[in-house]
Amino acid sequence: MKLIKVKNYEDMSEKVAEMIIEKIRKTSKLNLGLATGGTPKGTYKKLVEAYEKKMISFQQVTTFNLDEYVGLAPNDPNSYHYYMNKSLFDHVDIQPSNTNIPNGVARDLMEECVQYDYLIKKSGGIDLQILGIGQNGHIGFNEPGTSFDSGTHIVKLDDSTINANARYFNRLQDVPTHAITMGIQSILQSKEIILMVSGEEKSNALQRLLNGEVTEEFPASALKNHPNVYIIADEKALSSV
Numbered sequence: 001m002k003l004i005k006v007k008n009y010e011d012m013s014e015k016v017a018e019m020i021i022e023k024i025r026k027t028s029k030l031n032l033g034l035a036t037g038g039t040p041k042g043t044y045k046k047l048v049e050a051y052e053k054k055m056i057s058f059q060q061v062t063t064f065n066l067d068e069y070v071g072l073a074p075n076d077p078n079s080y081h082y083y084m085n086k087s088l089f090d091h092v093d094i095q096p097s098n099t100n101i102p103n104g105v106a107r108d109l110m111e112e113c114v115q116y117d118y119l120i121k122k123s124g125g126i127d128l129q130i131l132g133i134g135q136n137g138h139i140g141f142n143e144p145g146t147s148f149d150s151g152t153h154i155v156k157l158d159d160s161t162i163n164a165n166a167r168y169f170n171r172l173q174d175v176p177t178h179a180i181t182m183g184i185q186s187i188l189q190s191k192e193i194i195l196m197v198s199g200e201e202k203s204n205a206l207q208r209l210l211n212g213e214v215t216e217e218f219p220a221s222a223l224k225n226h227p228n229v230y231i232i233a234d235e236k237a238l239s240s241v
């Protein structure tokens with residue numbers, strides 16, 4: 001894992017946007033893995049700005065999102081589909097058919113998981129995966145205890161994750177209890193991974209990732225088994241290291 005230290009959220013967003021822009025420019029066809037949550041929002045804003053300045057095009061980009069809440073339809077303002085449309089897809093020239101997000105309201109969720117992994121494989125795999133990290137070390141929605149061999153699957157969310165994500169919902173009771181997420185193995189199959197970490201509330205997780213052991217009890221530690229991981233972390237996130 002290569003650690004890149006930046007000053008703050010703004011600089012982290014800028015740095016990661018630059019790395020993505022460089023990839024988009026260099027490759028004729030890019031499969032980009034995307035994350036949601038507060039962490040990558042600034043990066044998506046920078047990508048939209050770069051598109052508006054005609055610095056990049058998303059015509060040759062295919063995206064795969066990590067996860068989606070079970071039970072939230074794409075037009076639900078709390079769904080990750082909605083988040084992606086509002087944060088990025090609606091503002092750039094990406095082909096809607098090239099954007100992939102697990103369907104949290106699929107009639108057969110098990111089949112949806114199998115199909116999602118198949119879709120990634122069929123497309124040639126993810127070239128660059130963007131990740132955030134949960135306070136308990138989750139990546140995607142892979143909670144502590146998830147097998148490192150896992151493909152896309154359905155998870156029951158930890159109470160700590162439900163509490164942490166409640167800030168995006170009107171009421172705690174509205175936060176879904178389950179999600180569909182790419183598994184640890186699906187994530188590790190990406191050719192390159194960028195983990196973004198910002199803010200003091202992530203400092204313990206980052207400390208454990210950098211100094212702790214590789215264990216399924218701390219999902220992000222699986223990244224230590226991958227040859228090509230960049231961690232872009234700001235000063236507050238690094239405050240416990």
Ligand code: GLP
Pocket residue numbers: 035036037038039040066067131132133134139140141161165
């Ligand atoms: C959420 C998402 C993750 C995200 C993480 C951190 O539950 N499923 O993909 O990386 O938790 O979220 P945030 O960036 O809002 O802190």
